[in-house]
Amino acid sequence: MMSFLLRAVLFFIFLASAASAQTVERGYAEPVPVDRIVAVVNDDVITLNELRQRLDTVLEQLRRQGTPLPPRDVLEQQMLERMVMEKVQIQHARDIGVHVDDAQLDQAIQRIAAQNELSMTRFRQILERDGVPFARFRENIRDEMIIARVREREVDGRIHISEAEIDHYLQSEAGKEDMAEEFEVAHILLRSPESASPEQVVELKAKADDVHQRAAQGENFPQLAAAYSDAPDGLSGGSLGWRSLDRLPSIFAEAVAELKAGEVAPLLRSPNGFHVVKLLDRRGGQQGAQAVRQTHARHILIRVDELLSDSEALHKAEGLHDRIAHGEDFAELARLQSQDGSAAKGGDLGWLYPGDTVPEFERAMDALEPGKLSRPVKTPFGYHLIEVLDRRVQEASPDRLRNAARQALRERKLDEAYQDWLRQTRDSAHVELKLEEN
Numbered sequence: 001m002m003s004f005l006l007r008a009v010l011f012f013i014f015l016a017s018a019a020s021a022q023t024v025e026r027g028y029a030e031p032v033p034v035d036r037i038v039a040v041v042n043d044d045v046i047t048l049n050e051l052r053q054r055l056d057t058v059l060e061q062l063r064r065q066g067t068p069l070p071p072r073d074v075l076e077q078q079m080l081e082r083m084v085m086e087k088v089q090i091q092h093a094r095d096i097g098v099h100v101d102d103a104q105l106d107q108a109i110q111r112i113a114a115q116n117e118l119s120m121t122r123f124r125q126i127l128e129r130d131g132v133p134f135a136r137f138r139e140n141i142r143d144e145m146i147i148a149r150v151r152e153r154e155v156d157g158r159i160h161i162s163e164a165e166i167d168h169y170l171q172s173e174a175g176k177e178d179m180a181e182e183f184e185v186a187h188i189l190l191r192s193p194e195s196a197s198p199e200q201v202v203e204l205k206a207k208a209d210d211v212h213q214r215a216a217q218g219e220n221f222p223q224l225a226a227a228y229s230d231a232p233d234g235l236s237g238g239s240l241g242w243r244s245l246d247r248l249p250s251i252f253a254e255a256v257a258e259l260k261a262g263e264v265a266p267l268l269r270s271p272n273g274f275h276v277v278k279l280l281d282r283r284g285g286q287q288g289a290q291a292v293r294q295t296h297a298r299h300i301l302i303r304v305d306e307l308l309s310d311s312e313a314l315h316k317a318e319g320l321h322d323r324i325a326h327g328e329d330f331a332e333l334a335r336l337q338s339q340d341g342s343a344a345k346g347g348d349l350g351w352l353y354p355g356d357t358v359p360e361f362e363r364a365m366d367a368l369e370p371g372k373l374s375r376p377v378k379t380p381f382g383y384h385l386i387e388v389l390d391r392r393v394q395e396a397s398p399d400r401l402r403n404a405a406r407q408a409l410r411e412r413k414l415d416e417a418y419q420d421w422l423r424q425t426r427d428s429a430h431v432e433l434k435l436e437e438n
Contacts, residue, residue: 039080040432041087046080051435055079057132058235068220070227078226078234080435085232085422088429090143093150100145109141110304115380119310155418159410166405169246183256184280185248186221186238189419191230192273194427208267208274215276216264230273231419239280246408249415252277272419293354296390297365298347300333301340303382317376317383324373330387339382351392353400361386 039046055076062069069075093099113123124134190208192201211228215221222237229238245253252275255265259279268275300320302313320337324330331346338347349357357365364377365386374386 036434038433038435039084039087040430040434041084042091042430044087044091046083046087051076051080051083053136054083060130062226062235068223070223074227075235076435078229080433081230082232082235084431084433085426086143086147088425088431089147089150089422091429092154092425093146096150096153098146098149098153100142100149105138105142105145107305108145109138111380112141114304114310114378114382117378151418155421156414159413159417161406161409161413165409166402169405169409170401181282182242182244183248183282184242185240185252185256186225186278186280187231187240187252188215188221188225188229188234188238188276189231189272190228190274190276191423191426192271194423204274208276212264212267212276215278221278224276242283243411244408246405247411249412251275251416253412270416270419272423293391293393294351295365295388296351296392297349297386297388298330298334299340299342299349299361299387300330300338300347300385301382302337302376302384303339305382313383314376314378317385321373321375321385324385330373347387 035047035049037045038048038051055072058079059069059072059075109123110120113120116123118126127134127137188211190204190211192204196204207228211224215224222239225231225234225236225238228234231238233239240248240252245257248256249270251268251270252265255268255277256279259265261279261281263279265277265279268277300317302308302317302320304310304313308316316337320333324333331348334347335343337343340347342349352365354362356362358379358381360377360379361384364374364384365388368374368386368388370388370390372388374384376383377386378384
């Protein structure tokens with residue numbers, strides 16, 4: 001069977017031949033842009049057109065965010081490396097049998113549209129208006145889902161948190177402080193090959209020192225991240241979002257704990273390379289004995305899917321609201337109508353903590369007084385009718401605290417393990433970069 005690489009090369013030859021024929025028919029010679037290979041990744045390739053399409057999309061996103069743009073050639077290098085990393089992971093997924101079928105993909109895209117409060121028709125129109133073909137968007141989402149599944153299988157599933165680790169974390173002063181205070185951190189990773197020579201390390205260190213100095217002097221950090229970071233979040237400014245110290249990689253947590261907002265940590269070195277880390281902001285720190293407001297609520301969920309459109313789901317939810325308002329039993333309707341695991345319990349969700357539900361649900365629930373019923377509330381899952389039964393303020397239960405500690409320790413280990421796995425997977429692949437070739 002003809003290899004993919006050979007078929008791709010023949011396709012590009014065909015494009016070049018067709019372009020040459022057109023210039024002959026016109027009776028004059030003129031330069032005609034021809035697609036070409038800019039990277040070989042094992043038995044696959046990345047073309048110049050693919051690179052430019054991805055780059056144009058990212059550039060448009062950065063412009064909308066108001067992010068100052070690095071030179072295009074610098075961004076091209078960063079985007080190409082990002083696409084190489086994606087190819088490596090997709091190929092690994094294929095080798096171990098991980099895939100996403102069309103039905104799963106369609107459901108994911110419907111959820112994305114719902115999160116943006118758009119019908120599928122309107123969602124497609126907006127994509128096309130912005131120059132993103134829907135077919136290409138579908139495949140990009142499929143790749144993202146596949147990469148997430150590979151990470152779950154190859155990295156997430158191998159992270160183990162012992163009970164002793166949880167005990168130590170809960171008893172430590174650092175752990176108590178970490179859970180109470182949150183930090184907004186951004187980073188730049190200059191990745192080192194797994195078997196880098198001393199000369200390569202010296203060269204990378206010099207580059208990292210330069211980037212670190214520029215960041216410390218106040219140069220635009222998102223622009224530096226977009227230009228230099230080898231991390232997957234580089235093109236989006238390198239932000240890790242708000243996290244407590246226990247949810248940051250250990251090397252970051254130790255560095256930012258003593259920083260003030262806006263400061264850059266000393267240059268950090270890990271097995272993955274060199275890190276430039278900036279503390280954007282910090283908040284909290286006064287949580288005390290972990291007393292929190294809890295809400296006892298129940299709900300009825302009407303899902304939006306291939307069998308029930310958005311408008312039909314809303315109409316059904318409105319009808320159920322009216323029936324409850326006129327005296328029908330909420331629990332009985334939940335058992336009969338709700339499309340959620342809580343249906344068997346009459347829609348009862350038990351005592352909910354902040355963050356237990358999606359933001360749309362939580363905002364609507366928090367606005368209700370005990371005993372009150374909401375109008376239909378839209379979330380990525382569909383339409384909910386929410387009733388608040390009671391509220392209380394008390395300390396989190398021991399089981400709750402242990403679960404929070406386990407999750408916090410797990411997230412810290414995950415980032416470190418994923419970066420290590422990415423580096424090893426990238427270094428074991430056969431990669432040829434051809435962007436600079438004419």
